[in-house]
Amino acid sequence: MIRLRGIKLVWAASFLVSIALLLLPFVFKLDGKTHADWQQFLGRFHPLVVHLPIGLILLVPLLELAGKYRPAMLEAAMFVLSLSVLSCLLALVLGYLLAYGSGDAGAGVARHMWGGIALTIGVLACALLRGASGGPRGFYPYMLVCVLVLLAWTAHQGGSLNHGNNYLTEYLPAPLKRLGVGTVRAEASAFPDSFYAKHIHPIFDANCVVCHGAQKVKGGLRLDTYDRAMRGGEDGAVIIPEKPERSILLQRITLPPDHKKFMPSEGKPPLKPEEIAWIQAWILQGASPEMKSLAGIYVHEEEALPQVPDYSGKMKEIEQTARSAGVTLVPVSRNLGDGLILNTVDAGQKFGDAQLAGLVRFAPYIVEAQLGRTSVTDGCFPTLAKFTHLRALHLEETAVTGAGLSSLTQLPQLSYLNLSGTQVTEAAIAPLKTMKNMRHLYLYNTPAERQQP
Amino acid sequence: MKQHPLCTDPDHGPTIMDLPIAEGLKTEWAELQTRRHFFGRAGKMLGWAAMASLSGERIFTGDAHAANVVPSAQSVRLPHFAPKAKRAIYLFMSGGPPQMDLLDYKPNLAQLYDKDVPDSVRGAQQLTGMTAGQARFPIAPSHWAFKQYGKTGTWVSDLLPYTARMVDDLTIIKSTNTEAINHEPAIMLLNTGNMNSGKPCLGAWLSYGLGSMNDNLPTFVVLLSKTNPKENNQPVSSRLWSSGFLSSEYAGVAMRSSGDPVLYLSDPKGVNRDVRRKMLDAVNEINRQTSQELGDPETNSRISQYEMAYRMQTSVPELTDTSREPQSTWDLYGPDAKEPGTYAYNCLMARRMAERGVRFIQVYKRGWDVHADVTGMLPVLCQETDRATYALVTDLKRRGLLDDTLVIWGGEFGRTVYSQGGLTPENYGRDHHPRCFTTWMAGGGVRPGITFGETDDYSYNVVKDPVPVRDFNATVLHCLGIDHNKLTYKFQGLDQKLTGTTPASVVTNLLA
Numbered sequence: 001m002i003r004l005r006g007i008k009l010v011w012a013a014s015f016l017v018s019i020a021l022l023l024l025p026f027v028f029k030l031d032g033k034t035h036a037d038w039q040q041f042l043g044r045f046h047p048l049v050v051h052l053p054i055g056l057i058l059l060v061p062l063l064e065l066a067g068k069y070r071p072a073m074l075e076a077a078m079f080v081l082s083l084s085v086l087s088c089l090l091a092l093v094l095g096y097l098l099a100y101g102s103g104d105a106g107a108g109v110a111r112h113m114w115g116g117i118a119l120t121i122g123v124l125a126c127a128l129l130r131g132a133s134g135g136p137r138g139f140y141p142y143m144l145v146c147v148l149v150l151l152a153w154t155a156h157q158g159g160s161l162n163h164g165n166n167y168l169t170e171y172l173p174a175p176l177k178r179l180g181v182g183t184v185r186a187e188a189s190a191f192p193d194s195f196y197a198k199h200i201h202p203i204f205d206a207n208c209v210v211c212h213g214a215q216k217v218k219g220g221l222r223l224d225t226y227d228r229a230m231r232g233g234e235d236g237a238v239i240i241p242e243k244p245e246r247s248i249l250l251q252r253i254t255l256p257p258d259h260k261k262f263m264p265s266e267g268k269p270p271l272k273p274e275e276i277a278w279i280q281a282w283i284l285q286g287a288s289p290e291m292k293s294l295a296g297i298y299v300h301e302e303e304a305l306p307q308v309p310d311y312s313g314k315m316k317e318i319e320q321t322a323r324s325a326g327v328t329l330v331p332v333s334r335n336l337g338d339g340l341i342l343n344t345v346d347a348g349q350k351f352g353d354a355q356l357a358g359l360v361r362f363a364p365y366i367v368e369a370q371l372g373r374t375s376v377t378d379g380c381f382p383t384l385a386k387f388t389h390l391r392a393l394h395l396e397e398t399a400v401t402g403a404g405l406s407s408l409t410q411l412p413q414l415s416y417l418n419l420s421g422t423q424v425t426e427a428a429i430a431p432l433k434t435m436k437n438m439r440h441l442y443l444y445n446t447p448a449e450r451q452q453p
Numbered sequence: 454m455k456q457h458p459l460c461t462d463p464d465h466g467p468t469i470m471d472l473p474i475a476e477g478l479k480t481e482w483a484e485l486q487t488r489r490h491f492f493g494r495a496g497k498m499l500g501w502a503a504m505a506s507l508s509g510e511r512i513f514t515g516d517a518h519a520a521n522v523v524p525s526a527q528s529v530r531l532p533h534f535a536p537k538a539k540r541a542i543y544l545f546m547s548g549g550p551p552q553m554d555l556l557d558y559k560p561n562l563a564q565l566y567d568k569d570v571p572d573s574v575r576g577a578q579q580l581t582g583m584t585a586g587q588a589r590f591p592i593a594p595s596h597w598a599f600k601q602y603g604k605t606g607t608w609v610s611d612l613l614p615y616t617a618r619m620v621d622d623l624t625i626i627k628s629t630n631t632e633a634i635n636h637e638p639a640i641m642l643l644n645t646g647n648m649n650s651g652k653p654c655l656g657a658w659l660s661y662g663l664g665s666m667n668d669n670l671p672t673f674v675v676l677l678s679k680t681n682p683k684e685n686n687q688p689v690s691s692r693l694w695s696s697g698f699l700s701s702e703y704a705g706v707a708m709r710s711s712g713d714p715v716l717y718l719s720d721p722k723g724v725n726r727d728v729r730r731k732m733l734d735a736v737n738e739i740n741r742q743t744s745q746e747l748g749d750p751e752t753n754s755r756i757s758q759y760e761m762a763y764r765m766q767t768s769v770p771e772l773t774d775t776s777r778e779p780q781s782t783w784d785l786y787g788p789d790a791k792e793p794g795t796y797a798y799n800c801l802m803a804r805r806m807a808e809r810g811v812r813f814i815q816v817y818k819r820g821w822d823v824h825a826d827v828t829g830m831l832p833v834l835c836q837e838t839d840r841a842t843y844a845l846v847t848d849l850k851r852r853g854l855l856d857d858t859l860v861i862w863g864g865e866f867g868r869t870v871y872s873q874g875g876l877t878p879e880n881y882g883r884d885h886h887p888r889c890f891t892t893w894m895a896g897g898g899v900r901p902g903i904t905f906g907e908t909d910d911y912s913y914n915v916v917k918d919p920v921p922v923r924d925f926n927a928t929v930l931h932c933l934g935i936d937h938n939k940l941t942y943k944f945q946g947l948d949q950k951l952t953g954t955t956p957a958s959v960v961t962n963l964l965a
Binding site: 298300302305330333334338345346372373394396416418420442445 | 531809
């Protein structure tokens with residue numbers, strides 16, 4: 001009879017605790033404002049304590065399974081489960097103090113919080129069910145599985161708050177990424193070519209958004225989109241167009257790094273001087289979402305080269321063919337996709353149309369053909385038309401006159417053509433003018449050059 | 454005992470080099486062999502052998518090269534990324550050109566004539582022994598007027614009328630700075646990344662990393678210009694084009710300014726090419742035997758150098774035969790270019806080498822060390838160099854070579870705004886000044902028509918965007934497709950690199 005009443009009492013108490021936990025977020029709202037320092041002080045033990053329930057809860061199913069062979073383990077399971085309940089409660093309270101004290105808010109914080117509350121109630125229920133059934137029987141094992149799933153999800157939410165949303169998937173192998181694992185970054189700006197989208201937003205994204213984004217909204221400030229960045233936080237706007245000196249964002253990132261208000265906070269690396277200069281110039285010049293470039297600011301961008309088909313399996317064959325022709329086929333870089341350069345400097349006059357034709361099976365891999373000072377003639381053009389990935393073609397000091405030069409218009413990527421010291425005429429090069437990518441055409445010491453006005 | 458299948462002579466069995474095993478094992482063997490040789494083959498004694506293997510490092514051999522077997526360019530796998538420039542031409546103005554008389558325009562100095570450089574500007578800087586004792590540091594404004602040129606409106610001194618024509622093609626760096634205040638350490642620092650000699654220079658690193666583009670000429674050539682005895686010529690030595698701890702095949706080949714460009718290249722009287730060939734074959738055979746016996750990689754370097762010299766017997770005369778240059782070449786470079794050994798001639802040679810697959814060409818022009826008589830000497834120096842420098846860039850440009858050739862112009866440091874020795878309205882001298890100097894680049898990989906970095910009103914300190922030597926060199930390597938942090942060579946327990954151990958960075962603002 002006493003035992004029964006005892007059990008009823010435990011159930012009643014558990015019920016009350018659960019209700020209290022569920023009401024907590026409504027009584028002490030996470031309003032994004034900072035509160036008492038002692039709350040933050042205690043709250044910062046949350047990341048430490050939180051690993052206690054994780055370990056304990058994971059231990060429970062192991063003990064239950066081991067109990068099949070050693071019954072003493074079953075007793076231990078109940079003990080560990082009870083400890084899990086206590087540690088969950090402790091972690092939850094500390095976590096709440098952390099969020100409430102330091103003014104955290106946002107969807108990620110909310111998810112983590114509700115996960116923690118549900119998990120605590122779940123663990124509590126597990127303990128009650130196991131107590132009632134006296135062992136791993138009845139509804140308890142199912143409840144335990146649910147708790148484990150919930151644990152994984154909640155822990156992941158917590159991790160994402162600290163490390164950013166794509167922390168786990170950032171270095172995911174590319175094939176898996178293509179399968180759609182991992183998150184696709186939301187478009188931050190309506191103008192993908194703007195200076196903001198290309199250079200400012202990535203700075204915010206890499207340095208600020210962990211705490212000032214959708215997942216965590218410190219100080220009510222979000223920097224994950226242009227509009228939200230301009231809206232500012234609880235102290236008002238942080239970016240004031242044309243007024244960098246009054247923009248709180250710039251002030252905070254340019255404080256001495258050991259200053260209490262320095263951003264990024266908590267020992268994260270400061271922004272690079274270059275990045276600060278960009279932000280400053282961007283604000284000074286209007287903090288526009290669409291402006292494509294800023295006066296006085298140059299950002300170097302490597303343009304991506306078109307890639308050639310994979311030839312890594314043919315390296316030996318390519319080398320042998322090249323050697324027998326007295327030439328070299330050199331990779332542009334260690335990234336083989338950048339293609340090969342045909343270098344004929346040693347072959348000189350021994351290299352002609354026939355030798356070029358002998359290399360045609362490697363044509364798609366060759367991006368630059370240095371045929372200057374060789375004995376190629378106008379007969380090389382039909383062959384060259386098959387070099388579909390050619391970007392640069394040297395024909396200087398050769399016997400070409402330009403007849404058949406028009407077949408080069410079939411080379412979509414050709415941007416450099418050197419005809420210096422040849423006999424090409426103005427008429428012969430006329431068809432090249434339709435080529436969209438042709439940027440460097442050299443006609444020094446040719447009839448064509450002399451014919452030009 | 455069963456005989457090894459490759460073994461035909463029981464006394465002289467197969468060497469490791471003959472075996473079909475990984476190249477790495479062979480080099481390791483070669484390394485061991487060198488040590489073994491040092492012990493005079495007493496290595497057969499167990500104790501010596503054990504000691505030799507325990508010593509691990511080269512502490513007994515002393516010879517830096519001996520134990521280092523350099524992997525080929527193929528196994529280094531460079532460039533790291535697609536380069537904008539395939540080759541570079543470095544016009545080295547040895548002595549230290551005065552930046553404020555050439556490209557770093559300081560209009561306000563005119564009013565400060567003979568006033569002292571404020572202490573706040575000089576700071577606690579240590580000066581050279583040549584001016585440290587001066588009672589005063591009177592400001593010497595430039596003797597020459599400056600005008601704006603090009604679409605960019607760049608200010609250029611009247612001393613450089615030709616350079617002025619190409620300012621829109623140049624990437625001018627006014628904030629280059631160095632730590633060394635005297636010639637030898639400063640010129641070593643610029644060339645090798647270290648003030649002490651013994652490190653490989655830029656050209657050697659490029660040869661080592663990128664390999665050769667041709668069979669008949671060296672990868673790295675140094676052209677020494679004739680000196681003008683009236684000028685204050687500081688010595689340049691082969692330390693500046695040394696391969697340091699890299700194999701000697703990566704060192705620069707210096708061409709002389711008079712007589713045969715390469716000594717002993719032409720056959721002596723009574724020796725024809727066939728005899729020379731036979732002699733070379735015999736020497737090579739002996740060298741090969743030595744190499745097999747001792748495994749010293751430097752022997753192999755020697756074989757390849759002899760072979761290169763033999764091929765250069767035909768390639769160098771072709772290179773230096775300018776009879777087929779069109780008249781437009783002479784119109785551009787001027788009459789000096791016809792006289793071998795002049796700076797102008799060397800600039801023309803640099804272009805011809807660029808066309809023939811030489812990776813790195815360094816032209817030295819000495820005499821910029823103008824401690825005194827600036828107004829007398831600078832016009833001479835500029836007259837000797839300005840037109841040819843312009844001609845080289847222009848020639849490369851019209852022939853379509855500038856797109857993938859990086860041209861670099863600069864000295865080892867700058868010069869002081871204050872006068873060394875007496876200052877008169879007509880003349881002044883300038884001492885060494887490491888805190889700022891002006892250099893420029895043009896061509897493949899760099900952004901044309903910009904001026905980068907700023908100096909203060911006295912051209913004394915850098916006030917914006919400093920470019921230390923290590924960053925300068927990192928940027929040059931970047932243009933050639935090399936990540937300066939990845940082109941390393943383990944020596945003396947350190948992954949050595951051109952940019953040294955102080956963190957360096959590529960100046961991305963200079964890049965096209």
